[in-house]
Amino acid sequence: MELIERFFSGDIRALSRVITLVENRADGFREILGQLSPKTGKAVKIGITGPPGAGKSTLVYCLASLLSSKGQKTGIIAVDPSSPFTGGALLGDRVRMGELSGANQVFFRSMASRGATGGLSSATDNVSAVLDAFGYQTILIETVGVGQVELDIIDNCDSVVVVVVPESGDAVQTMKAGLLEVADVLVVNKADRQGADSLAQELKHAISLKKISEESWRTKVMTTQADKSIGIEQLYELIQEHLGFIKANHQFDNHRREQIKKKILAILSHRFRREFLERLADRVDFEKIIDDVYRGKTDPYRISDRLYETFTHSQ
Ligand SMILES: Nc1nc2c(ncn2[C@@H]2O[C@H](COP(=O)(O)OP(=O)(O)OP(=O)(O)O)[C@@H](O)[C@H]2O)c(=O)[nH]1
Ligand SMILES: [Mg+2]
Structure with missing residues (x-):
């Protein structure tokens, strides 16, 4: 049986497996969370x-x-x-x-901060969503x-x-x-x-x-x-x-709605940050930049402005 099917049939081992996948942000974890989402x-x-x-x-x-x-x-x-x-x-x-x-x-599940690459808070929230979807009240x-x-x-x-x-x-x-x-x-x-x-x-x-x-x-x-x-x-x-x-x-609902907004913004900013840093690493000679700042030719704010302009205006 598919993992998700076993999960929804109430199989505790499938639950543990799904939590591990989600906690490790393993391939496909977003799709899994997407499938569980309507049940949360x-x-x-x-x-x-x-x-x-x-x-x-x-x-x-x-x-x-x-x-x-x-x-x-x-x-x-x-x-x-x-x-x-x-x-x-x-x-x-x-x-x-x-x-x-x-x-x-x-x-019972314990979560360690090590390995929680997307952040411990996000990992905890995701694991909590999995438990919610499984039927924990x-x-x-x-x-x-x-x-x-x-x-x-x-x-x-x-x-x-x-x-x-x-x-x-x-x-x-x-x-x-x-x-x-x-x-x-x-x-x-x-x-x-x-x-x-x-x-x-x-x-x-x-x-x-x-x-x-x-x-x-x-x-x-x-x-x-x-x-x-x-x-x-x-x-x-x-x-x-x-x-x-x-x-x-209505504070209960309002608070939950706020949390949804925070979650979306957190996912987005995590992604922006990662992509931005990847592009920087690919195209920028950091040793040279560090050297320039070290020797006083420029400063961290000016160089950041320039990098920001370059990477937000070019694709
Ligand atoms: N005297 C006394 N000891 C207590 C009471 N409640 C808990 N303890 C003891 O306090 C110690 C710590 O309890 P835990 O429940 O592990 O405390 P915790 O806040 O989860 O600890 P951490 O997760 O390590 O931060 C244990 O030895 C408990 O048995 C109480 O009401 N009175
Ligand atoms: Mg404790």
């Missing part, structure tokens, strides 16, 4: 982010268990587990997720920290859970890290540790002072103890509340 758009994407070791994977595991107990098929994407912070946890994640996927309808995406790549990934989610712990500092630290800005639900995990409640209070206070319009969602704060599965049902409810809120005032 149904899954809800939930981002879980926060500092290293905050308990993101533990929460993801708990949420996935809860969702599958509710009969929801759940896909999990753990982004960049090759980072020095997360490397150690990966094996543990695999074991945990392995137990879950054996017993229930959960699919909720996709949980775990990323560590908030660099630009992580922000792009998180921005692509419908709802974002930020996980902090007392060890990650006070409310000011959390705000400085930009974590408040991206959070729809802010979870103070490791509620068993000292300082968790006061951190949650501080964060609630900081959020209550934020001036936001009436149509905007105000970030909710809660505590969990993920390793004991405490607070998971409430977390689920808050995520649902947020989704309900943004659906009711």
Whole structure:
């Protein structure tokens, strides 16, 4: 049977194969994504982010268990587990997720930044589209920290859970890290540790002072103890509340439409950039140019103007 046929018949091995093809941007991956595209758009994407070791994977595991107990098929994407912070946890994640996927309808996939030639954010989005087309109803995406790549990934989610712990500092630290800005639900995990409640209070206070319009969602704060599965049902409810809120005032659709535009622009600019650089490499003697700049005959801006003119006016 054709790979795509097997995929649509619900064959998990075909799913893994398609994800690998898409992740590696192997020959034909665009056509495959094109075939899956009409089946996408149904899954809800939930981002879980926060500092290293905050308990993101533990929460993801708990949420996935809860969702599958509710009969929801759940896909999990753990982004960049090759980072020095997360490397150690990966094996543990695999074991945990392995137990879950054996017993229930959960699919776990980790994505490494190495090899993601088109960008990690784009690769994550494509893998998420594949899971969506396969029929996963909720996709949980775990990323560590908030660099630009992580922000792009998180921005692509419908709802974002930020996980902090007392060890990650006070409310000011959390705000400085930009974590408040991206959070729809802010979870103070490791509620068993000292300082968790006061951190949650501080964060609630900081959020209550934020001036936001009436149509905007105000970030909710809660505590969990993920390793004991405490607070998971409430977390689920808050995520649902947020989704309900943004659906009711069309922010859900508008946000998704914006993401489509961003995606098209990203594909285009990636292509323009690649083609432009290929043409440059073919026709320009860079050693000579570098020499000219090095010797002060010209400067990087002037030379760039000239190259730009040459290559945008000639085909
Ligand atoms: N005391 C305590 N420990 C917890 C709690 N939740 C998780 N942990 C522990 O914290 C450690 C890190 O948990 P992970 O879920 O791997 O954290 P993470 O944020 O995914 O970590 P990275 O992916 O490496 O950034 C593990 O040893 C967990 O068992 C909690 O509520 N209380
Ligand atoms: Mg983790």
